[in-house]
Amino acid sequence: MTLKTAARQVRENAHAPYSGFKVGAAIRTPAGNIYAGCNVENVAxxxxxxxxxxxxxxxxxxGEYExxxxxxxxxxxAPVPPCGGCRQKLAEFAAPGTPVTMATxxxxxxxxxxxxxxxxxxxxxHMDKP
Incomplete structure (x- = not known):
């Protein structure tokens, strides 16, 4: 399965009753495993x-972390970029040169x-102390 297919499929499972804006994401690890996620809204x-x-x-x-x-x-x-918080989350587990494809x-x-x-x-x- 491709990242595109995984993201498009999981997007259909999004719980977006308030915004109606369903998003799907898929990530591949160096081992070749693919993990997918969709947005899940809450009334709060x-x-x-x-x-x-x-x-x-x-x-x-x-058990994978890269x-x-x-x-x-x-x-x-137009392709929608990750929100600020998700940009930081991606940076936690990905090298600066890691490709991120945004699609419609x-x-x-x-x-x-x-x-x-x-x-x-x-x-x-930034947290290292002298």
């Missing part, structure tokens, strides 16, 4: 989760790197 909006976060949680639950590639798809006129259900896509999405990412190096 801050309590929902993004598709990227769901895919990352599935990866960690399976992203080699990511794919995000939504029904929108209509077939448009754009591929950037994690560093493109989050220049100057907060990292463990």
């Amino acid at each position: 909006y801050p309590e929902g989760t993004c598709a990227e976060a769901g895919a990352i949680a599935a990866m960690c639950a399976a 992203i080699a590639e990511a794919y995000v798809v939504a029904d929108s006129p 259900t209509g077939g448009k896509s754009e591929t950037v790197t994690v560093a493109d999405l989050l220049p100057g990412a907060f990292s463990l190096a």
Whole structure:
């Protein structure tokens, strides 16, 4: 299965009764395993989760902790980038040069790197004490 197929399929399972904006995400690890996630809304909006976060949680639950590639798809006129929080989540598990493809259900896509999405990412190096 491709990342595109996994993301498009899981998007259909999104729980988005409030916004109607379904998002699917799939990530591949260096081992070649694919993990997918969809957005899950909650009537108390801050309590929902993004598709990227769901895919990352599935990866960690399976005992893997490195992203080699990511794919995000939504029904929108232009490819939708991950939110700020998900950019930081991707940066936690992916190298700066890791490709992230953002796509629409209509077939448009754009591929950037994690560093493109989050220049100057907060990292463990910022926590090192002299």
